[in-house]
Amino acid sequence: MKIAEFGVESWLNQWEKSAKYDISQSTIDSMTITELLKMTGDDPSVLYDQLSHVKMNYGWIEGSPEFKALVSGLYNHVKSNQVLQTNGATGANYLALYSLIEPGDHVISEYSSYQQLYDIPRSLGAEVDFWHIHEADNWYPDINELKRLIRPNTKMICLNNANNPTGTLLDKTFLQQVVALAKTVGAYILIDEVYQPLDHPENFTSIVDLYDRGIATNSLSKTYSFPGVRIGWTVASDAVSDLFRKYRDYTMICGGVWNDILAVYILQHKDVVLARNRKLVLHNLEIFKNWVASEPRVSVVLPQAVSTSCVKFDIPETTESFCLRLLKETGVLLVPGERFDLPGHARLGYCTDETTLKTGLKKLSEFLRQFD
Numbered sequence: 001m002k003i004a005e006f007g008v009e010s011w012l013n014q015w016e017k018s019a020k021y022d023i024s025q026s027t028i029d030s031m032t033i034t035e036l037l038k039m040t041g042d043d044p045s046v047l048y049d050q051l052s053h054v055k056m057n058y059g060w061i062e063g064s065p066e067f068k069a070l071v072s073g074l075y076n077h078v079k080s081n082q083v084l085q086t087n088g089a090t091g092a093n094y095l096a097l098y099s100l101i102e103p104g105d106h107v108i109s110e111y112s113s114y115q116q117l118y119d120i121p122r123s124l125g126a127e128v129d130f131w132h133i134h135e136a137d138n139w140y141p142d143i144n145e146l147k148r149l150i151r152p153n154t155k156m157i158c159l160n161n162a163n164n165p166t167g168t169l170l171d172k173t174f175l176q177q178v179v180a181l182a183k184t185v186g187a188y189i190l191i192d193e194v195y196q197p198l199d200h201p202e203n204f205t206s207i208v209d210l211y212d213r214g215i216a217t218n219s220l221s222k223t224y225s226f227p228g229v230r231i232g233w234t235v236a237s238d239a240v241s242d243l244f245r246k247y248r249d250y251t252m253i254c255g256g257v258w259n260d261i262l263a264v265y266i267l268q269h270k271d272v273v274l275a276r277n278r279k280l281v282l283h284n285l286e287i288f289k290n291w292v293a294s295e296p297r298v299s300v301v302l303p304q305a306v307s308t309s310c311v312k313f314d315i316p317e318t319t320e321s322f323c324l325r326l327l328k329e330t331g332v333l334l335v336p337g338e339r340f341d342l343p344g345h346a347r348l349g350y351c352t353d354e355t356t357l358k359t360g361l362k363k364l365s366e367f368l369r370q371f372d
Helices: 007-018 033-040 044-053 065-072 088-100 116-123 143-149 172-185 238-251 257-268 270-294 319-330 354-371
Strands: 083-086 106-111 127-134 154-160 188-192 214-219 232-235 298-300 309-313 345-348
Touching (some): 033 044, 033 257, 033 270, 044 257, 065 083, 065 232, 065 257, 083 088, 088 116, 088 154, 088 188, 088 214, 088 238, 116 127, 116 154, 116 188, 127 143, 143 172, 172 188, 257 270, 270 298, 270 354, 319 345, 319 354
Parallel strands (some): 106 127, 106 154, 154 188, 188 214
Antiparallel strands (some): 298 309
16 A cells, blocks of 8 residues: 655654744644643542543443543534544544545545545545635635536545635535535545634534534544544444444554543533633634734635634745745744645644744744845
C-alpha cells in the first residue's frame, strides 16, 4: 500500500515544538485538567480518586456506557449502540474508510479538506474525484459539480464540516442537497465534524441526523479543547456500526481506561467547556477581524466561529518559503497553504490564548512589511 505524505501533519510534526508563537493550530486553546476542575467547581478528588483507584485493564472496549450515552445525546436520533469510541477523529475517519472502501470503488472528496478524506481512499485502491471548494463562493463547493461527478458506482462522498483549513460551515439546506444526490446511487456520506460553530450552534446539522447512510466522526480535540485525551468516535446506523466493529478489532482494542474517564468527565461538563470556548472564540475572532482589516497584504473569508481560518497573502514568494522564514526569524508558526494544495494561503489558528495571538499577529505584520 502506498500513501502520500500527510502534508499538514508532517509540517506540524517538524516545526510546532520550535515555535514561540504558534498560531497554526486548529484546536481551541487546550486546557489542563486543573483548569477544567476550576471551571466545573468540583473538588479535584472527585476525578482524581476515580483515576487512581480504577483497575488498569482494557476497560470498556467500545467506550464505557456513560461515554456512549453522552455522545449519543449530542445528536437528535442516535442510540448508544451506534457510538464507537476511537483514537481521536483521525482514528474514526480511518475506521470508516478502512471498513467500507475497496479497490475499484469510486469516492468523491471535498477538496481542499483534511487529507485523510481523499488519500486514505486512494491508498485502498479507490478512484477519487475532487469536489473543489471555491474561495469566490466563500469556500463552498458547487452542488452542480457534485451532480457531474457522481456515478452509479459512487461508494462514498467525503466532507469536512466545518472545513479544515477554511472554517467554512455547510448549512443544513446544502447538506440536504448532497443527501438527495447520494440517495440516487446509494452512496455513503462520511463527514468529519470536529469543527463546530460556537456563535450559532443551531446552524450545525450532523449528517447522521439527515441520512441513514450518513457517518459522522468527531472527537474532543478541537471544539472541546482536549486533543491530549485522544478520544474520538464514529456514529452511524446500526448496520454500519456493526460492520465497523469487525474492522475496529483489527485497529484498536480500547481507548484506554483513564482516557475514557476523562472523556466522560469532559462531556458531562460540556456546557461549561463550550461556554468558555464560545467566549474565547468570539473574542479572538474580533481581534483577528481587526487585524485583517488593518493588514493590507492579508485577506480572508471569515470562518463562522470555528477554530480554523485560511488567510490569503499578497506576497511575491511561495507561502511555504515565507512560513518557514517567518518561523525561523520570528518564532511565529503558520501552516503554509501548499500543505492543503492552496498556494498563496496559510492556515491561521486564531483560537490560541490571547497573548500568543496578539503577539503572533503583530510579528507577522512586521514581517510582511519587507514586501512594502
